[in-house]
Amino acid sequence: MPTINSVGGPLDTEQLGFTLMHEHILVTSPGVRQNFPVWDRAAEVERSIEKLKQAIARGVRTLVDLTPTDWRDIDFVKEAVAGSGMQVIVATGIYWEVPHYFRAQSGRSIDHIAELFIGDIRDGIMDSGVRVGIIKCATDEPGVTDDVERILRACAKAHRATGVPISTHTHAASQVGLKQQDVFEGEGVDLGRVIIGHSGDSEDLDYLRKLMDRGSCIGMDRFGLDLFLPTDKRVATIATLCEMGYAEKMVLSHDAACYFDWAESALIQALAPKWNFNFIPDEVIPALRQAGVSDDHLRAMTVNNPRRIFERQGRY
Numbered sequence: 001m002p003t004i005n006s007v008g009g010p011l012d013t014e015q016l017g018f019t020l021m022h023e024h025i026l027v028t029s030p031g032v033r034q035n036f037p038v039w040d041r042a043a044e045v046e047r048s049i050e051k052l053k054q055a056i057a058r059g060v061r062t063l064v065d066l067t068p069t070d071w072r073d074i075d076f077v078k079e080a081v082a083g084s085g086m087q088v089i090v091a092t093g094i095y096w097e098v099p100h101y102f103r104a105q106s107g108r109s110i111d112h113i114a115e116l117f118i119g120d121i122r123d124g125i126m127d128s129g130v131r132v133g134i135i136k137c138a139t140d141e142p143g144v145t146d147d148v149e150r151i152l153r154a155c156a157k158a159h160r161a162t163g164v165p166i167s168t169h170t171h172a173a174s175q176v177g178l179k180q181q182d183v184f185e186g187e188g189v190d191l192g193r194v195i196i197g198h199s200g201d202s203e204d205l206d207y208l209r210k211l212m213d214r215g216s217c218i219g220m221d222r223f224g225l226d227l228f229l230p231t232d233k234r235v236a237t238i239a240t241l242c243e244m245g246y247a248e249k250m251v252l253s254h255d256a257a258c259y260f261d262w263a264e265s266a267l268i269q270a271l272a273p274k275w276n277f278n279f280i281p282d283e284v285i286p287a288l289r290q291a292g293v294s295d296d297h298l299r300a301m302t303v304n305n306p307r308r309i310f311e312r313q314g315r316y
């Protein structure tokens with residue numbers, strides 16, 4: 001039975017079950033939280049455990065935490081996992097706002113960056129004992145800038161050296177997923193081992209089909225963020241693509257977090273009241289069913305596709 005790296009140790013892929021493929025435990029700026037009294041860490045661990053338990057109660061077995069290393073706090077994640085029982089897979093990689101350390105002007109090579117990512121996967125994150133199971137990279141509205149391209153190439157190298165899948169952040173409106181695929185192809189990556197994330201922010205069927213026709217899965221992974229695209233449009237897009245035969249190429253998620261410091265909780269609640277791990281089991285799945293998506297297709301997007309992605313293993 002194939003196993004993958006999870007926070008709790010090696011995990012049999014048959015144990016994955018219902019998997020949310022793009023979420024976060026913690027999205028914060030380490031410099032801020034380490035230097036100012038801006039949060040109550042112990043209370044947030046408890047709240048995170050509660051949120052994970054609520055998702056477990058709805059049948060979610062595994063959560064893929066695609067937090068890039070520049071925001072990561074693996075000790076916090078370990079505590080949330082230990083307290084909740086959620087199976088969590090964590091990522092290595094860097095966000096599109098590339099820290100100075102990794103930029104071209106640093107004089108550091110792409111191979112050096114790839115080696116850091118490979119170390120996370122092969123040896124674990126520092127002395128945490130946690131090995132990484134997925135590689136995250138990101139491209140937003142500014143596109144594949146020189147510094148972003150360095151990170152994409154480093155991720156591609158780390159992927160080929162370890163066999164661990166790649167999952168991305170995109171700005172779907174500017175169709176940067178295709179540009180990410182170009183860079184990966186240039187590095188010899190099998191696009192079937194890549195998930196192009198935040199594709200669910202788009203209802204442009206031509207764009208979405210192009211991504212999948214090149215072999216990648218797409219992340220329909222921002223349910224609850226109606227400010228990017230309302231839920232009914234996200235649901236209709238998925239239903240149409242299922243009808244067209246693409247159910248094996250989509251995965252579902254919210255891109256939500258247990259704790260997110262980019263805005264006051266009251267503001268988040270006002271802007272995106274349903275942006276949490278429960279929305280897909282509680283409302284999106286019934287809505288997809290209502291829109292004509294079969295139980296087989298629902299199972300593909302929530303269970304079988306994640307499992308298949310993680311079972312494509314081996315360096316090449």
Ligand SMILES: [Zn+2]
Binds near residue numbers: 023024169
């Ligand atoms: Zn995310």
